[in-house]
Amino acid sequence: MTVSTDLSALKRANWSEYVVRFLFGGAASLLAMILAKRFGPAVGGLFLAFPAIFPASATLIEKHETRKKRAAGILSTVRGRQAAALDAAGAVLGSIGLAGFALIIWRMLSEYGTGFALFIATLTWLALAMASWTVWKKNAWIKVKSKRASER
Amino acid sequence: MQYLSRFLIGGSVVCLFAALADVLKPKSFAGLFSAAPSVALATLPLTVLADGKTYAAIEGRSMLAGSVAFLAYSALCSRLLLRYKFHAAPVTVAALLIWLSISLGAWAMFLR
Numbered sequence: 001m002t003v004s005t006d007l008s009a010l011k012r013a014n015w016s017e018y019v020v021r022f023l024f025g026g027a028a029s030l031l032a033m034i035l036a037k038r039f040g041p042a043v044g045g046l047f048l049a050f051p052a053i054f055p056a057s058a059t060l061i062e063k064h065e066t067r068k069k070r071a072a073g074i075l076s077t078v079r080g081r082q083a084a085a086l087d088a089a090g091a092v093l094g095s096i097g098l099a100g101f102a103l104i105i106w107r108m109l110s111e112y113g114t115g116f117a118l119f120i121a122t123l124t125w126l127a128l129a130m131a132s133w134t135v136w137k138k139n140a141w142i143k144v145k146s147k148r149a150s151e152r
Numbered sequence: 153m154q155y156l157s158r159f160l161i162g163g164s165v166v167c168l169f170a171a172l173a174d175v176l177k178p179k180s181f182a183g184l185f186s187a188a189p190s191v192a193l194a195t196l197p198l199t200v201l202a203d204g205k206t207y208a209a210i211e212g213r214s215m216l217a218g219s220v221a222f223l224a225y226s227a228l229c230s231r232l233l234l235r236y237k238f239h240a241a242p243v244t245v246a247a248l249l250i251w252l253s254i255s256l257g258a259w260a261m262f263l264r
Contacts (some may be wrong), residue, residue, distance in 0.1 A: 004183050009174045015253050018167050024160035024165025028191050032211075033158050033199075039209050042263045045214025046255040048192040053166050055244035056172065057186050058229065063239040081233050083179050083242040088230035090183015095226060098219035100191045101197065105212030114200045114208075118193065127186040137180070 021053050028052030047135055049098055054091060058084040093136055097129030154202065158195060166195040187222055217258035218251075225251040 028050050036044020066080035104121035112120075173185035192215060199208045225247050232243045 005175045006177055007175055010171060013174055016238050021170045022163035022167050024163075024171075025190060025194075026163030028166070029158045029195050030155060032191060032195055033155070036199075036211065041203075041210040042259060043214050044220040045211030046221075048195065048215040049212060049218030049255075050187070050191065051186075051222055051225055051244075051248065051251060052191055053170055054186045054226065054229075054240065055248070058233075058240040058244045061179065067248060074240050077239075081240065083235070084165060084244075085230045085233035087181040087183040088226045088233060088244075090232060091186040091226035092178040092183075092223055093180075093221050094184035094187025095223040097242025098189055098222060099216055101192065102212050102219050103216035104191065104207055105192070106216060107212075109196075109200070109209040109212060114197060114205065118196065122189070122193065125189055129187070131239045133181055139177070149252060151167055 011057050012064070017056075020056050024053050024056055049095075050127065051091075054088075059086055089136075090133065093132040094125075094129045096132045097125040097127070100128040101125040154198070161198070162191055162194040166190045183226075187219075191243065203221060214259065214263055217263060218255050220258065221251045221254035224254055 028047065032044050032047035034044075034133070035047055059093040060076075062080040062084040064080075066077050069079050101121045101124055104124050105117060108117040108120060153252060168187050169188040169190045173182040176182040176185070196208050196211070199211060207214055228250055229240075229244050229246050233245070
């Protein structure tokens with residue numbers, strides 16, 4: 001399956017959902033700073049990788065998918081949970097990139113300019129996340145093909 | 153003022169990544185953006201300005217432990233949602249305890 005965009009998803013989204021995400025994101029940023037001031041940067045830094053919006057995003061994905069299926073006359077909630085689980089699987093791969101981002105910040109920030117270190121760290125996150133996703137997707141496809149072959 | 157700017161910038165960057173995840177397909181690819189370094193991108197430049205680069209680099213080292221905890225957290229959420237009939241909200245909120253335990257465990261063992 002190839003990657004694509006669906007801009008109509010923005011129109012379907014309820015603005016209150018973005019307000020919730022804004023509040024969670026703002027609160028996580030504040031929490032990281034307050035904990036760093038109170039307990040030091042070693043504790044505050046942990047919260048830079050806090051899953052701030054993941055619970056809200058996964059819940060909204062499940063809600064949207066379930067609503068879509070209900071509109072099509074399907075009452076099962078399985079599809080909603082599956083969509084949320086797939087989002088979580090993507091987050092597993094994204095967190096590999098997140099670790100790469102953190103490593104670059106740790107090793108490069110003291111020696112290079114802040115903007116440059118952040119730029120390289122962001123590129124590292126993107127590259128690692130996409131490479132992990134590509135490998136995962138390829139393996140998933142191979143598994144599906146071998147399962148189909150064994151069923152024949 | 154610093155609190156307000158952190159809150160506003162943090163919220164905005166998180167919303168930006170959330171919007172990006174909303175328009176991307178398939179869901180597993182969009183999920184990559186659930187683990188985007190949004191909070192870090194929003195707060196690290198402000199941390200460097202207020203406390204210096206060394207302070208921010210120490211935060212980066214701890215973030216590495218936090219991201220390992222994030223990996224375990226999201227893997228657990230994915231597994232629970234696929235295997236059992238739990239809804240996303242209770243699973244993803246309750247599993248935050250796993251993130252917290254692994255993060256604080258790593259801090260106590262390696263970073264303190």
